[in-house]
Amino acid sequence: MVSTAKCRVITQAVEYEREMVEKEKTFPRQHIRRWRLLVQAGAFLLLIITPLVNYYLHIHFVQGWYQSLGIGKLWFVSPLEGLESLLVAKIIYLPLLIGMVVPVLVAFFLGRVFCGWICPVHFLSDMSDRLIHLFARKKRRKDRLLLPRQIFWFVLVADIFIAMVLGAPLFVIFSPPGLIGREIMRAVFFHTLALEGLIVVAVLIANLVTSRFFCRYFCPLGALLALIGGKRRLRIHHDQDTCTECGLCQRSCPLGLNPALKEGASLYCWNCGECVEVCGPGALCLRWETRSQGQRGE
Amino acid sequence: MKRRAFLKILSGAACVLMLPAPVRAKKLLASPVRRNRLRPPGAVPEEIFAGKCIRCGRCVEVCPYKSIIPLDIRSGVYAGTPLVFAEDVPCYLCMKCVLVCPTGTLQKISQEQTRMGLAVVNKHQCYSWQEITLCRTCYDVCPFKNKAIILEELRPIVMDDHCTGCGICTHACPFTADNGDKAINIEPLFASATVKW
Numbered sequence: 001m002v003s004t005a006k007c008r009v010i011t012q013a014v015e016y017e018r019e020m021v022e023k024e025k026t027f028p029r030q031h032i033r034r035w036r037l038l039v040q041a042g043a044f045l046l047l048i049i050t051p052l053v054n055y056y057l058h059i060h061f062v063q064g065w066y067q068s069l070g071i072g073k074l075w076f077v078s079p080l081e082g083l084e085s086l087l088v089a090k091i092i093y094l095p096l097l098i099g100m101v102v103p104v105l106v107a108f109f110l111g112r113v114f115c116g117w118i119c120p121v122h123f124l125s126d127m128s129d130r131l132i133h134l135f136a137r138k139k140r141r142k143d144r145l146l147l148p149r150q151i152f153w154f155v156l157v158a159d160i161f162i163a164m165v166l167g168a169p170l171f172v173i174f175s176p177p178g179l180i181g182r183e184i185m186r187a188v189f190f191h192t193l194a195l196e197g198l199i200v201v202a203v204l205i206a207n208l209v210t211s212r213f214f215c216r217y218f219c220p221l222g223a224l225l226a227l228i229g230g231k232r233r234l235r236i237h238h239d240q241d242t243c244t245e246c247g248l249c250q251r252s253c254p255l256g257l258n259p260a261l262k263e264g265a266s267l268y269c270w271n272c273g274e275c276v277e278v279c280g281p282g283a284l285c286l287r288w289e290t291r292s293q294g295q296r297g298e
Numbered sequence: 299m300k301r302r303a304f305l306k307i308l309s310g311a312a313c314v315l316m317l318p319a320p321v322r323a324k325k326l327l328a329s330p331v332r333r334n335r336l337r338p339p340g341a342v343p344e345e346i347f348a349g350k351c352i353r354c355g356r357c358v359e360v361c362p363y364k365s366i367i368p369l370d371i372r373s374g375v376y377a378g379t380p381l382v383f384a385e386d387v388p389c390y391l392c393m394k395c396v397l398v399c400p401t402g403t404l405q406k407i408s409q410e411q412t413r414m415g416l417a418v419v420n421k422h423q424c425y426s427w428q429e430i431t432l433c434r435t436c437y438d439v440c441p442f443k444n445k446a447i448i449l450e451e452l453r454p455i456v457m458d459d460h461c462t463g464c465g466i467c468t469h470a471c472p473f474t475a476d477n478g479d480k481a482i483n484i485e486p487l488f489a490s491a492t493v494k495w
Contacts, residue, residue, distance in 0.1 A: 054359045060394070068354035068400040077400050081352040085401050088349030089342075093402035168348045168375035178353065182378060185355050186368065194370035196377060 032273040032286070036116070040123040047120060047181050051188035065181025066118065067172065068099065075099040079107065079228070080159075080221040081178070084169035087160065104228055111229035115215060115222050116272030120180040121200070122215060125207050125254075143210040143256050147217050149268055156223035171220050176203045212254045216268075226267045233288050234271055236264025243283035249275035259284055326374025331486045333479065334384040334468055336414040338366050340396040340407035344489040351403040353378030357395035365389050382414070384465030384484045385474075389414060391441060391464050410442075415463030415484040417447070417456045423473055424481040426453045436467035436482050454482070463488075 043066075050062050062071050069076045077099035086092065106113065115122060132141075163170045172178070176199060183197045206213035215222055236259050243260055250258040252274045257263040259275045264284065276284045329344050331337060338357055342350055357380050358366045365387045366380040373379070382389050391412060396404045417436075425433040436454050440447040445460040447467065463484045471480035 051359060058362060060360045060398075063356040063359040063398055064354045064400075067352050068356060070356055070398055070400070075400050077352070077354075081354075082401070085350050085352050089346045089401075091346075091350070091402070096401050099400050163349075166375065167346075169352065172352045173375065173377050182353065182355055182368065185359060186370075189358065189364065190367070194377075196371040 033277045036272060036274075037126070039117050040126065043118040044120050044123050047184050051185040055188050065178065065185070066114075066120070067175065067178040067181065076102055078178075078221065079103050080224045081169065081172050081175070083224070084160065084163050084172055087164055088167055088169050107225045107228040107232075109229075109232060110234045110271060111232035112222060112225045112270035113234070114225055115219070116270035119177050119215075121176045121203060122212070122254075122272075124180070124200075124204060125212060125215075128204055128207065129211075141211065145210050145213070146256070149217070151217045152219075152223045152226070152268070155218050156220045156227070159220040174199055175221060176200050176214065176219075177221070211256065215270075216255050222270070226270075230267055232271075233290070235287060235289055236269055236271065236273075236275060237285050237287040237289070238262050238264060239283045239285075241283075242281045244281050246280065248278045248280065249284060252278040328374070329489075330369060330373050330376050330379075330381055331489050333483050333485055334465065336382045336384055336389070336463060336465065336484055336486055337489060338380050338382060338395045338404050339389065339391065339393060339412040339414060339462075340399075340405040341414075341489070342403055342405065344486075347403060348375050348379060350401050351379050352401050354400060355380075356398045356400065357404060360394045360398050362392060362394065363387055363390050366395060382465065384415075384468045385471075385478065385480055386469070388465030388469040390466065391462065409462065410460075412462040412464070413488040414465070415486040415488065416458055417461050417463060417465075417467055417482050418485050419454055419456060419482050420479070423475060424454070425473060433472060435470045435472060439466050439470040441466060456482075 046062070047065050050065070053059050053061075054063060062069070064070050067078050067081050075095065075098070077096055079100050082096050082100040085096065103114065159171050174196065179196060179200050183193055183200070186192060186194055203214040210216065238259055245260060247260070249260055249264075250256075253259065254272065254274060255268060255270065257266065257269055259269075260283075263269065264275060271286065273286055276286055329347075331344050337344070337347065338361075341347060353368070355368055355378070358368050365382050366389075367383060368378050369376055369381055371377045380395070391409045393407070393409060393412075396406050399405075419427065419436075421427040425431045432452060434449060434452065434454065437443065437447045437449055441464065442460050442462065445457060446462065447454050447456055449455070463486070465484045467482045468480045468484055471482050473481040475481075
C-alpha cells in the first residue's frame with residue numbers, strides 16, 4: 001500500500017516532469033522576429049546571388065528559385081507547380097514527385113512556414129511595411145477590405161480547374177514568388193525586366209488596402225500549403241490563464257488572425273511568430289504539439 | 299447619376315478594348331515555336347510543353363552559351379518557357395539543360411538523338427546553290443560534319459537522319475534575308491506530337 005502523501009509526491013513529480021517536457025517543446029519566444037528576418041533575408045539573397053554566380057562565375061551548383069530550386073543533385077519543386085504540371089500534362093514523372101517530397105513534408109509538419117519565413121513576397125511586403133512605418137504619420141494601419149477567408153479554398157480549386165481547362169498551369173506563369181525570382185534572373189542574365197513583373201508590384205500595392213491582401217485570400221500556393229498543413233505539429237499555442245486580452249497579437253498579425261481566439265492554430269496561420277514576439281505576458285508560444293496535446297487543445 | 303455615368307464610360311471602354319480580344323486571345327494561345335525558334339534539346343511535344351514546364355528557369359541559368367531565353371508575357375500562356383533563337387545564339391548541344399529540368403519537360407537524351415528541328419537549305423538563296431561563291435560555312439561548322447551536312451558537287455545537302463537541328467549552321471550562314479531568315483533554316487518538324495520523337 002502506498003500512503004496518500006507519497007502518492008501526492010509522485011503525482012507532483014509526474015506533473016513537474018510533464019511541464020518540463022512541455023517547456024522543452026516550446027520554442028524560445030525571444031528574438032523570433034529577428035530570426036525570421038534573418039531567414040527571410042537569406043532566402044531573398046539566395047534569389048539574387050544564384051543568378052549572379054551562375055552568370056558571372058559559371059558555377060551552376062545552385063539554380064532556380066522557389067518554383068524549383070536545385071542545389072547540386074538535390075531538387076526541390078514547389079508543390080502546387082508540380083501538381084499543376086502533373087495534372088495538365090497527365091504524365092507522372094518520378095523526379096518531379098521526389099522533388100515535391102521535402103516541401104510537402106515541411107508543410108505537413110510545420111504548416112505554411114514557406115509563406116511566413118521564406119516567400120520573397122512576404123519579405124518584400126515586410127520591408128515595405130517597415131519603410132511605410134518609418135515615414136507614415138499614422139502608425140497603426142487598418143485593414144480596409146475584408147473578405148471571407150474561405151475564398152482561399154475557392155481560389156485553389158479554381159486555379160487548378162482553370163489550369164486543367166486551359167492546358168496551361170496558370171499559377172506557374174503568374175505566381176508572384178516565382179515571378180520575383182524570374183525577374184531577378186532576367187535582370188542579371190538579359191539586363192531587362194518583363195512586363196509581368198507588374199503583378200508583383202500590384203500585390204505589394206494591395207498591401208496598402210489590406211495587409212497581405214494577396215497572401216491572405218488569393219494565393220493558391222498558400223492555400224495548398226495550408227491544406228497540407230491541416231494537421232501540422234508546429235502551432236501557435238495560446239494559454240488562456242496568462243492572456244490579458246490586450247489585443248496586441250491580433251493587431252500585429254499580418255494575416256489579421258486573432259491568436260487569442262485560438263486562430264493561431266487554424267488552417268490559415270502561417271506560423272510567422274509575430275504574435276509570439278509582441279505578446280507581453282507570454283501567453284503565446286510556438287509549440288511542437290504531439291497528437292494527444294493537439295487533441296487536448298481543441 | 300454620376301456613378302452611373304462613370305460605370306457607362308467604364309463598360310464602354312471595356313467593350314472597345316475587348317473588340318480585338320478573340321484575335322488577341324488566339325495569338326496568346328499560339329505556340330512560339332516556328333522557323334529558327336526552337337525548344338531546347340529533349341523537349342516534349344509542343345502540345346504539352348506549356349502545361350508541363352513550370353517556368354523555373356533552371357535550364358536558362360545552366361546554359362553556358364546563353365542560348366536559352368525565357369519568353370515573357372507577350373507569348374501568352376507560353377510566358378516563361380525556354381526558347382532558342384537559332385540565328386542569334388544556337389544550341390551547342392552541351393546537354394546541360396536536360397540534366398536540370400525538374401519536370402521532365404526536357405528529357406534526358408544524347409547529342410546524336412536530339413531533334414530540335416531539321417535544317418533546310420533554301421536553294422534559291424544559298425550562295426553555293428546559286429553558284430555565286432564557293433561557300434561551305436554550314437558544312438564547316440556542323441558538329442556532325444559529313445553526316446548531317448554533306449557536300450555534293452560542293453553544295454551543302456542536309457541528311458535528315460543525322461541533323462539534330464541545333465542551328466549552328468543557321469547562326470553561321472552568311473546570307474540574311476530581309477525577314478531575318480538565313481539561307482539554311484531550322485524547321486521545328488519534330489515539335490509536334492504527331493511525329494514520333
